[in-house]
Amino acid sequence: MDGLSDEILAAVPIPLLLVGPDERIRTMNSRAGELFGASGAGRHFVTALRQPALLACVEQALRSGQAGTARYVDKNMAREAVFKVRAAPLNGRDGISVLLSFEDVTDLERADEMRRDFVANVSHELKTPLTALIGFIETLRGAARDDREIRERFLAIMEREASRMNRLVSDLLSLSRVESSERQRPTDPVDLEELATATILSLESLAQADGVQLVVQRMDSDDRPLLVHGDRDQLQQVLTNLIENGIKYGRKQGHVWVRLRYSPRELAFRGPGVELQVADDGEGFDPIHIPRLTERFYRVDHHRSREMGGTGLGLAIAKHIVNRHRGRFRIETEPGQGACFTVLLPAID
Incomplete structure (x- = not known):
């Protein structure tokens, strides 16, 4: 690559890496060097990238000229980082090269995981008292219908479980309000x-x-x-x-x-x-x-x-x-x- 192209790669704030038609890494910017080592240029891409999904994505782009995406997980950093990799084929005089760009989606994936955990926790917290309420209702419609003592005891438990659900919903609404105004x-x-x-x-x-x-x-x-x-x-x-x-x-x-x-x-x-x-x-x-x-x-x-x-x-x-x-x-x-x-x-x- 010429000097101007190298300067453009260096100025981009995300990791960029170019694989040539000979399947070797032609060049990379400093951010990519932090991921794969500064001596990565000149190596066969298989020895640097290693992860099967990413290798398959690069091979497809080199062979067919079709763009693709893959997930890359870096475990060598202080914290595990997840990247969404885009493989963009570039047609040149000596064949197809592939430009790889690495977008850090660690925080997005962590937020998505937190959302899934939150939904699962809310579902569990609501399902537990609801299951109890349904069970007591079925019992009160059956054998306990005419037993005053059992009926009063079950109704007291049902009231407690309903109150618990009400507190949970109130706290969820309160948490939502607090989070929405946290920057104010x-x-x-x-x-x-x-x-x-x-x-x-x-x-x-x-x-x-x-x-x-x-x-x-x-x-x-x-x-x-x-x-x-x-x-x-x-x-x-x-x-x-x-x-x-x-x-x-x-x-x-x-x-x-x-x-x-x-x-x-x-x-x-x-x-x-x-x-x-x-x-x-x-x-x-x-x-x-x-x-x-x-x-x-x-x-x-x-x-x-x-x-x-x-x-x-x-x-x-x-x-x-x-x-x-x-x-x-x-x-x-x-x-x-x-x-x-x-x-x-x-x-x-």
Whole structure:
């Protein structure tokens, strides 16, 4: 190839590789060199490309002059990368050459996999209570029709399962709303200390049912209002989710603490911040779960979570809301030491 053509290849930001009529690699740009090694030029394409689907695609283009596509997986990078390869035949004086372009579709495939997993999880979460409801309905239409005691017991279970489905649908809608507005940063001032107090009052009856004491603590000596730019309803949802988790999974007759602290300088924001912690004195869990705890439908204990009426979406919603507020979300726990969820938000100075 001439100098200008080499410069054009080098300027293209995706891997490009040219296979000549002699089936050897004529040239490649620097991006392709990162994939196949800088010494790839001059080698037979079979020794460089290796993967059967891609080899077949190149051979077809060389033999028939027909364009094609193939999937190429690179496992030599820090992370596995997936490429969509297009083989474009080029007619020259000495025969057909093939230009290969490699489009990185790793993120697209990962997003598609996440979508499939999400649909499968939603289907499973809805199917479980629906199956129970159908079974109870069939029983109530049959032998249990005239048995008042069994009928009342089954109706109570049906109500619980229907409520669980309703919570799941509500959380799915909430997650959808949060994700759609995640790039829109809230601008209204919100007093986090006042919001925490109001949220605890709304959850007092739930806590009392388990004998749990809810406590708000100001952890600094500063008496200034803890103001942040925020969406009050969404921040209350974060607090509600975290406090409810503390009540459900903490110790019976125990405590859930909501701790607040003003920091004049937070490195994460290069300015003032407000730290909000929700901690319980329950049994905690293995820290190995922490990296996945904010994934949709991830649960440390599936059986216990369902018994408690959890949907597996609460922490995912909380994380998205914190991201929308340009905040940080941290989880700390040890078995037997309870759990602590920390939200750090930029403060209004």
